[in-house]
Amino acid sequence: MMQTHILVTDDDPHIRELLRFYLQQERYIVIEAEDGLQASALLETEQVHLAVVDVMMPEKNGWELCEEIRKYYDIPVILLTAKGEMEDKAKGFLSGTDDYMVKPFEPEELLFRIRALLRRYQIVSENIITMGSTVIDRNNYQxxxxxxxxxxxxxxxxxxxxxxxxxxxTYTRDQLLQLVWGNDFEGDSRTIDVHIKRLRERFRSLTEDFQIVTIRGLGYKLVVNGK
Structure with missing residues (x-):
């Protein structure tokens, strides 16, 4: 059985020690970095399945590291920060994080969120995405x-x-425009809203396997029901 490797990036050695203790209790393999630059180097050489990243770090902060992970690696990210203000959370999601926890936090809650994220990422195989009775086949665009x-x-x-x-x-409209329409697209974010509306209307009466949720002020996310 393949073991799960988790990268913990935090410049506070006490936080790293705490997370190492709880994660190893759950039989995760823990890889530690004390700043964003060290984490970047480890990502190039180590197998990593999920990253727990502190925001406020020297050299390269958590937002920058999260953006880098989202660009080059297909793994979930949880940002840790002492800041709980909405603008900081917004910045975290704009950088591509999957989840966000404010210090101080309960280690048990972090473990719960780690398990949930790992389950979500396992929904996806290379070309087939399964959500209950709904199957998206990227091979034949059906x-x-x-x-x-x-x-x-x-x-x-x-x-x-x-x-x-x-x-x-959570994807911002700009992220979706870039990912789906590409950098050369000259339209605006209303294009996303129109297509989201069409998808909702198309599937609303067909299935309750998933829903596309509006995240006010940010963009959209897809939620798999029953997960």
């Missing part, structure tokens, strides 16, 4: 709900696939 097969307009399919590839991750 969606199957029960016994019904659908061929969606290309951008609707790509948008749904992107959201479903990382359930519960």
């Amino acid at each position: 969606v199957k709900v029960g016994e019904q097969h659908f061929t969606l307009p290309l951008k609707e399919f790509e948008l749904l696939s992107q959201l479903a590839s990382q359930p519960d991750r």
